[in-house]
Each structure stands twice: as C-alpha cells, then as structure tokens.
Amino acid sequence: MKGFWSKLEKIAKPTYDFVDKLVLLLCKLLLVTEVIMACIVVGGRFIVNKSPGWGEDIILTCMIYMTMLSATLALRKNSHIRMTAFDKYLPKKVIFALDILADIAVFVFAIIILKEGFIYSTGIGAKGFYTSLPWLSKFWLYLPVPLSGIAIIFFEIEAIHNHIKAFLSKEEEGGEVE
Numbered sequence: 001m002k003g004f005w006s007k008l009e010k011i012a013k014p015t016y017d018f019v020d021k022l023v024l025l026l027c028k029l030l031l032v033t034e035v036i037m038a039c040i041v042v043g044g045r046f047i048v049n050k051s052p053g054w055g056e057d058i059i060l061t062c063m064i065y066m067t068m069l070s071a072t073l074a075l076r077k078n079s080h081i082r083m084t085a086f087d088k089y090l091p092k093k094v095i096f097a098l099d100i101l102a103d104i105a106v107f108v109f110a111i112i113i114l115k116e117g118f119i120y121s122t123g124i125g126a127k128g129f130y131t132s133l134p135w136l137s138k139f140w141l142y143l144p145v146p147l148s149g150i151a152i153i154f155f156e157i158e159a160i161h162n163h164i165k166a167f168l169s170k171e172e173e174g175g176e177v178e
Contacts, residue, residue, distance in 0.1 A: 008161075016158045020076055023151060027070045034062040054132040061141055068144040072151035075106070076158065100163050107156040114149030121146060 037059045044051035074080040082102075087095055121142035128138035 009165075012158065012161065016076070016155070019151070019154060020073065023069050023073055027066050027073070030062045030066040030069075034059050034066065037062070054130070057130045057132050064141065065144045065147075068148035069151065072148055072155055075152060076155040078159075096163070096167070100160070103156055103159045103163065107153065107160070110149045110152035110156060112149075114146050114153065117142065117145030117147075117149055 037055050041051050041055035041059065044055070071080070090098075121139050125139040125142035126137055130136045130138060130141075
C-alpha cells in the first residue's frame with residue numbers, strides 16, 4: 001500500500017503545488033491591477049478632475065476575484081478561520097474524525113458553490129452588463145464563484161487524500177492517529 005501512496009504523491013503534490021502557485025500569481029496580479037486602478041480613479045478625481053467611470057467597476061471585479069480565489073489558498077494551507085478551542089480537551093481520534101467530517105462538509109459546499117455559481121454566471125450574469133462598460137457582460141462579475149468552487153474541490157481532494165494517507169500510515173505502524 002505504501003508504494004501506491006508514494007506513486008500518487010509523486011504525481012499529485014507537484015500538481016497541487018502548481019495550481020497553488022498559479023492561483024497565488026493570479027491573486028497578486030489582481031491586487032496590482034486593483035491598486036493601479038484605484039490610483040487612476042482617485043488621481044483622476046482629485047488631480048485631473050476627470051476620473052474614468054469604468055474604473056470602479058474594474059476595481060470591484062478584481063476585488064471579488066481576489067477574495068474568492070485567495071480563500072482557496074487559505075483553505076489549502078489550513079490557515080482559514082476554524083474552531084480549535086476544544087482540541088486540547090478531545091482525544092486525537094475524535095479531532096481526526098472531526099477534521100475529516102469538516103473536509104467532507106467543505107467539499108460538499110464547494111460542489112454547491114460550483115453548481116450555483118455556474119447557474120448565476122451563465123444565467124443572470126450573462127444577461128446583465130456593467131453600467132459603465134455596456135459592452136462587457138456581468139458574467140465576468142459572477143465567474144469567480146464557480147472558479148473558487150473548482151479550486152476548493154481541487155484542494156479538498158488533497159486534504160482528504162492527506163487524511164487517508166495519515167490514517168493508513170498510522171494503521172500500518174499500529175500507532176494512534178494524530
């Protein structure tokens with residue numbers, strides 16, 4: 001069984017790391033775009049006395065993308081907000097089971113996010129247009145929701161895989177699950 005997990009690890013880990021770096025790069029580019037656009041809007045408003053009307057829509061869209069995608073990165077690194085107040089009082093097996101249950105719940109929630117986000121982006125989003133950019137569909141405003149659903153599903157598969165691997169390695173050693 002160890003051979004299977006090590007082969008899977010050699011394929012999966014670089015893929016997860018690549019997607020993580022790709023999402024992080026995208027978040028960085030979105031932040032830079034957001035800051036530049038904010039400078040243009042504010043500078044135009046107070047210095048030149050003429051601000052581009054579409055600037056605030058672009059800033060809002062970048063912020064939504066960055067928020068939704070950066071949440072997936074926090075999920076992968078396990079740095080999201082979570083309840084750990086009782087962890088020191090519970091047995092390790094119970095904490096392990098609760099971690100798996102939480103990952104399954106987040107996985108199901110991500111499937112719902114993906115499905116509903118796709119429905120909204122292709123439905124309502126595709127029918128509406130930005131006020132200041134009448135040629136641009138609001139599909140792009142709703143798209144980050146299903147994108148984050150895909151990323152969450154992807155990273156939750158990794159988390160569940162890591163739990164299974166930890167459980168099986170402890171079973172083979174005859175030790176307690178940590």
